Amino acid sequence: MLMKKAFVVSMVTAAVSTSVVGAVSAAPVAKPVAAVKVQQSSLKINGNAVSVRTIVRNGETLVSVRDLIKALSAQADVRSGITTIKLNDHTVVLKTNSKQIIVDGKASNMSQPMTNIEGSSYTAIRPLVSGLGGTLVRNAGAIEIRTVELLEGAENPRFAGAGKMIASKSDENGRTDYLIDTASGKYDLLLTTSGGSDLVVSPSGDKAAYSSAEGAVYVLDLNSKASTLITDDNSIKPELVWSADGSAIYFLQGDKGSVIAKLSLNDGSITKIVEDKVDYKENLSVSPDGKKFIYTVTTLGKVTSDTTNIDEDNVSIDFSSNQVQINSFNNDVSNSKAVSLTSSTDDKVFVVSGDGSKAYYVSVPSTDEKATLMSVDSSQRVTKVFADNDVEQLVLHNNRLYVLAAQDDASSVIYAIDTLTGKQTKLYTVSSDVSSIAVSVSQIAIVKNDQVFVSADNTWKPVTK
Incomplete structure (x- = not known):
């Protein structure tokens, strides 16, 4: 009996074993879970290239939380699987294996949970950057992140050396100037003045003069x-112009800009160069050798009524005599006198000169015709330089003329014109909302709807808001 019972038990055990083995053998072999590949990725954060660890899961880029915190210079606290990150007055809370993200106390869900891989936490990059007050864009496949708070309401941008720009803000108390890093958008306070002139950047780009x-x-x-x-x-100095070598500053002197003078930076001495009692000089340009000067002179309307009290309502003024003419003065000639290069009645704006002999200007007709770019040389020969579009602004930089012109109701164009060869190159087509431009050796800035953008990597990046 015992042997028979043992035999039966043995048979049952064998049958069960056979069934289990058969079931296992019959089931499809499970595929191993694919390992997530951690890779080093290059991002651009506030204009600087950084390397961070990333993974791609379910078509979404996840970034190493630790690497991103370090790259952003953010503050972080990690306790019991909960990571708290602070930057720019924003707080983000993440929890390992949870889809929840808490931004400034408000909870929402991400598409994937924060997960731990090889001892480091990874989370979706976009909601984390957005939660910290930053922006993320893809430019030519590369991820660019910006978390710097941009200067708001700035005006009158001008470059100050490579990668730097000065912009100003004005109110009833005066003007405040800021120095902006064009790569990151970070800005520093430069100067606060009341009634002073604009900052004029030196040729070297590391100094600025003001009165x-x-x-x-x-x-x-x-x-x-x-x-x-x-x-x-204490004489009023409405315009300052640096010498090419940075050793002196030329300026217009007096409340009517009657005198052209030179200020030595070495000893502070002032030398008068042009003192011809002709008022309302403006738009001063000085040749590199400091011997030739180009400037405009404005003649004002004439009082035509018989009254001698110009405050009375019946005073009549003939504004038809208002004219802007371009003058030149050569200090290298003995007994030199100012010469009027133009005599036309058109308005002349954005008057510039690189060599002190030839002047470039925008001619604005009194009719509805297009404004055109013109030149006039020392022999009073006037030449049309650019007339394809309605010219809105002219900038001279390193022997190149930069023209902002209206193309149609929706767009404007930016051209570069070589003053030596006359070659014209179309650089950009921009929105008609672009009101002005500024130029440096390597970048162009535009002002659009009171916001400043700079050219970088084939796009326009904001440096103010």
Whole structure:
């Protein structure tokens, strides 16, 4: 009996074993879960290239939380699987293996949970960047992140060396100037003035000159932010122009801009160059050798009524005599006198000169015709340079003319014209909302709807808001 019972048990065991083995053998072999590949990816964060670990899961890029925190210079606290990140007055809370993201106290869900791979947490990059107040765009397949708070309401942008720009904000208390990094958008306070002139950047790009409301001239070091008094002469100086070698500053002197003078930065001495009692000089240009000058002179309307009290309502003024003419002066000639290069009655704006002999300007007709770019040389020969579109602005930089012109109701164009060869190159087509441009050696800036953008990597990047 015992042997028979043992035999039966043995048979049952064998049958069960056979069934299990058969079932296992019959089932399809499960595929192993594919390992997630961690790779080093290059991102651009606030204009700087950084390398971070990333993975791609379910078609979405996840980034190493630790790497991104370091690249953003954010503050972080990790406790019991909960990561708290702070940047720019924003707080983001993430939890391992959870899809929930809490931004400034408000919870929402991501498409995938934060997960731990090889000892490091990974999460979706876009909601994390957005939660920290940043923006993320893909440019030519590359990810670009910006988290810097941009300067708001800035105006009058001008470049100050490579990758730097000065912009200003004005209110009833005066003007404040800022130095902006064009790559990151970070900005620093430069100067606060009341009634002073604009900052005029030196040829080297590391200094800027300005005059106070009282006429004193200062030079501001853009690196140290320190100002040095050059002269406390109290004559009004409405325009400052650096010499090519940075050793002197030329300026128009007096409330009517009657005199052209030179200020030595070495000893603060002032030398008068043109003192012909002709008022309303403007748009001063100085040749590289400091011997030739181009400027405009404006003649004002004439009072035609018999009254001698110009405050009375019945005073009549003939504005038809208002004219802007371009003058030249050669200080290299003994007994030199100013020469009028033009005599036409058209309005002349954006007058510039690179060599002190030939002047370029935008001619604005009194009719509805297009404004055109013109040149006039020392022999008073006037030449049409650019007339394809209605010219809105002219900038001269390193022997190149940059023209902003209206193309149609929706768009404008930016052209570069070589002053030596006359070759014209179309650089950009932009929105008709672009109101002005600024130029450096490597970049062009545009102002669109009171916001400043710079050219970079075949796109326009905002540097103010």
